[in-house]
Amino acid sequence: MKISGFDEMTRRLHQLGNRASRVENNALRAGAEELQETMSRNAPGPSDKQRRVHLKDNIQMGRVKxxxxxxxxxxxxxxxxxxxxxxxxxxxxxxxxxxVEPSVVESRNRVLRAMAEKLRQGIGL
Structure with missing residues (x-):
């Protein structure tokens, strides 16, 4: 997923120095959480952790890399x-x-809004 229109925010993030990296990471995590929730909801099959691991219960989010x-x-x-x-x-x-792909398409706007909100909070807009 490519994001455009954040030129001003990116410029301000770079001005923040060391704190900018944390702000960027928080924004990425907020977007990833939105996608993770949507993908878990859209995954086929039951959700029952007591019996065994099902796909809905095993949608994971990695670290920032x-x-x-x-x-x-x-x-x-x-x-x-x-x-x-x-x-x-x-x-x-x-x-x-x-x-997976339908989840990305479905959550795209929510992911972008979540990321933009975290960026705004982090840079004080």
Missing amino acids: QKEGAKVIEVGPGRESFYAQFLEFGTSKMSPKPF
Whole structure:
């Protein structure tokens, strides 16, 4: 997901120095949490932690990392849900039941609003 229109905020963040990194990380986490909630809601299957791990219960959010010069947080099924790829893309015997891409599309505006709000708070706008 690419974000545009935050030029002024980015300029102010760089002026803040060391505190800017924390503000950026908080904004990324706020957006990732929105996506995580949407993806958990859209994941196929039951949600029952007492019996075993289900896909809805295993949508995870990683830490802030640098990737190709940009900060990112990965959101998606955890290792215990290896079968999520078969649901998302299908197999030779099963049609796809995508939930990752539809979740990204559905939550896009909420993710951007959550990130923008955290950036505004952090830089005092």
